[in-house]
Amino acid sequence: MxxxxxxxxxxxxxxxxxxxxxxxxxxxxxxxxxxxxxxxxxxxxxxxxxxxxxxxxxxxxxxxxxxxxxxxxxxxxxxxxxxxxxxxxxxxxxxxxxxxxxxxxxxxxxxxxxxxxxxxxxxxxxxxxxxxxxxxxxxxxxLSLCTLPADARVAGFLRYWADALAQRGLRTDQITLHMTRAEIGNYLGMTLESVSRGLSRLARCDVIHFIEKGRRDIRIPKVEALTSFIQHLMAPMEAAALH
Amino acid sequence: MxxxxxxxxxxxxxxxxxxxxxxxxxxxxxxxxxxxxxxxxxxxxxxxxxxxxxxxxxxxxxxxxxxxxxxxxxxxxxxxxxxxxxxxxxxxxxxxxxxxxxxxxxxxxxxxxxxxxxxxxxxxxxxxxxxxxxxxxxxxxxLSLCTLPADARVAGFLRYWADALAQRGLRTDQITLHMTRAEIGNYLGMTLESVSRGLSRLARCDVIHFIEKGRRDIRIPKVEALTSFIQHLMAPMEAAALH
DNA sequence: CGTTCATTTGAGAAACCTCAAGATTGGTGG
DNA sequence: CCACCAATCTTGAGGTTTCTCAAATGAACG
The missing domain is CATH 2.60.120.10 (Jelly Rolls)
Structure with missing residues (x-):
């Protein structure tokens, strides 16, 4: 065998x-x-x-x-x-x-x-x-659209993008989003402002970093941190699910 | 030719x-x-x-x-x-x-x-x-999930169901939803209460009617009315889109 | 006829959107 | 090289939709 x-x-x-x-x-x-x-x-x-x-x-x-x-x-x-x-x-x-x-x-x-x-x-x-x-x-x-809050969807989007790059053998620690906030927001079912706030929060939590000059380039030190950020956001909802 | x-x-x-x-x-x-x-x-x-x-x-x-x-x-x-x-x-x-x-x-x-x-x-x-x-x-x-408000998604769901029946040669004026409000809500990205409110509003507007005894059976006099109901809900948003 | 589940409806809370003002960037032409 | 413009982005404040929580009603089943 x-x-x-x-x-x-x-x-x-x-x-x-x-x-x-x-x-x-x-x-x-x-x-x-x-x-x-x-x-x-x-x-x-x-x-x-x-x-x-x-x-x-x-x-x-x-x-x-x-x-x-x-x-x-x-x-x-x-x-x-x-x-x-x-x-x-x-x-x-x-x-x-x-x-x-x-x-x-x-x-x-x-x-x-x-x-x-x-x-x-x-x-x-x-x-x-x-x-x-x-x-x-x-x-x-x-699934993401219907079950995740806005900030988690933004994190999920970055993870998706990083995974897509990883599958193609490209580096994932530093990615360039060739999309405007408006395009990302449309894709994620939210406004461009919500995308911006979500990214800001991710940066504030040190899950991502903006590379100086231009907020299209993003550094993701640890892709796994995106996943735990999502789970962190969902924790209060799980508690609520137990009545 | x-x-x-x-x-x-x-x-x-x-x-x-x-x-x-x-x-x-x-x-x-x-x-x-x-x-x-x-x-x-x-x-x-x-x-x-x-x-x-x-x-x-x-x-x-x-x-x-x-x-x-x-x-x-x-x-x-x-x-x-x-x-x-x-x-x-x-x-x-x-x-x-x-x-x-x-x-x-x-x-x-x-x-x-x-x-x-x-x-x-x-x-x-x-x-x-x-x-x-x-x-x-x-x-x-x-597209529906991201661009339609809750009530319109409910109407769109009924239209989808009616269309599916019509394509299979079944009657569409009277349909039975074999789904709970919770299942419909999950599918449409909203709570079961929102589904209930949406259906109630559709009934209040005479777009649908509940057949007495049991709210799973729905009469849809005119399927086109669902479409115009959706467009009716979107009208204010189009006005806003013109700044 | 009572129990259970599904549904409806209301009131308050929360998430997200809208609107608006500034800040930043990249490109263009002087 | 610098100034300016257009586009993009950020951030805040307030409004709206939808969710959450709760209670009452209705239907289904043994």
Missing amino acids: TETIRLPKSAPSGIQRIADMLRLLEGTLPIQRRIVRTGDSVYQAGQAFGCLYVVNSGFFKMVNLSDEGREQVVGLHFKGDWLGLDGIAAGHYGCDAVAMDTGEVWAIRYDALLKAALGAPALLTALHEAMSRELVRDHDSL | TETIRLPKSAPSGIQRIADMLRLLEGTLPIQRRIVRTGDSVYQAGQAFGCLYVVNSGFFKMVNLSDEGREQVVGLHFKGDWLGLDGIAAGHYGCDAVAMDTGEVWAIRYDALLKAALGAPALLTALHEAMSRELVRDHDSL
């Missing part, structure tokens, strides 16, 4: 999995590379679905727009993530995919992907895992 | 699509039928992933549980929906799938599905569309 060492099963360190997937895509599919700059849309809500996009570099926000004009950031995506998955069923994209930085996406025709998948099942696995991970992420977002 | 009649492409009336899919599954895959009763779990969070489940009857809630014990209903599922999709990537299910009524699910081994899909691409389409629809639904939930 090869049960002794089974890490590779579902966690080849993240960075390895992403690199493998990108190589697989390059090797088996016709890919259209596309450079985007901050603010560019990869696609827009309502546009006819045809391609999926895989992030090669940069990062992206998904913006859902209601009929009445309400806007909601429903997801953030980094290297190795797939964009446009919500367009498969409806036949058109459900959100705007907006670049938050200069980056590169690989456009993959969905019909070509399906055809190629018959000969290379690993492609299917990659696609399914991408969709499944996004579902898990959405569920976690919902 | 066959552009004149292209409704069948992505909208074969819902009920037809679901019936076709169930027939397809029956015809091409080994299926394990399983009857569940109210409160039964189809699977639980953390359990090793192996099967996907398709709802044949009844309906189900997906409950996400955090490490610290916070609970969150992250989805509701009806006939034709797939359960367990969030387990594909992680190798274990992410939520508890709990029956809200007596029902039947069809267990399908994921590996068998992948194998069969090579010979019957329609299976792949069905799976992908199910995942894609769930992503769209999650994004819409997030």
Whole structure:
């Protein structure tokens, strides 16, 4: 039995999995590379679905727009993530995919992907895992939104961001949020002022530090401290739950 | 060009699509039928992933549980929906799938599905569309949660429920919520008291009516009235948005 | 017919939002 | 290099929504 060492099963360190997937895509599919700059849309809500996009570099926000004009950031995506998955069923994209930085996406025709998948099942696995991970992420977002107070959601956001970087082999002790307070607030279901207050409180508690000149750069000495900060905030609520 | 009649492409009336899919599954895959009763779990969070489940009857809630014990209903599922999709990537299910009524699910081994899909691409389409629809639904939930006040979320919930029934060819003028106020509140990110107040207000405005004896049965004379009720609640906020 | 659970409703408290004023930053042009 | 502008961010004070707590009502079950 090869049960002794089974890490590779579902966690080849993240960075390895992403690199493998990108190589697989390059090797088996016709890919259209596309450079985007901050603010560019990869696609827009309502546009006819045809391609999926895989992030090669940069990062992206998904913006859902209601009929009445309400806007909601429903997801953030980094290297190795797939964009446009919500367009498969409806036949058109459900959100705007907006670049938050200069980056590169690989456009993959969905019909070509399906055809190629018959000969290379690993492609299917990659696609399914991408969709499944996004579902898990959405569920976690919902959990945070509904069960955590504002300050804890801010801490959770930083932890999410740090985890995303860590999975991709990047440093997490010093991160740059390429989002305004307003964008973060929209994503977290609160106002930009609440985000600002939350970050200030985190800094006051020494959980994070602002790097001088510019409050977009944040130092996180210990990522675990974010988790214990959240639990610290929840402690009074647990007490209340016991009647 | 066959552009004149292209409704069948992505909208074969819902009920037809679901019936076709169930027939397809029956015809091409080994299926394990399983009857569940109210409160039964189809699977639980953390359990090793192996099967996907398709709802044949009844309906189900997906409950996400955090490490610290916070609970969150992250989805509701009806006939034709797939359960367990969030387990594909992680190798274990992410939520508890709990029956809200007596029902039947069809267990399908994921590996068998992948194998069969090579010979019957329609299976792949069905799976992908199910995942894609769930992503769209999650994004819409997030939008409602973050941008609508409590009463509007309650109205939106009823509209969602009515739409789900309509897609399955069921009557929508009279619906029975098999959920407690507490469960609805959890799903909508509010307390059970707020749900109760929201429903009372909807009844006071004649948007809904309680059918005598038991407040689980609701009459919705006009589903469109729910939409205009939401817009009515948002009107003051739009005015504020213009500074 | 009593017990239990779900629901409704009210009153006060708390979290968060709104509004407003200053502070900081980055970019632009003199 | 410096001054200025626009955009972003911070912080405070007060208002509003929603939550919490409590009590009463209604329905379901044995």
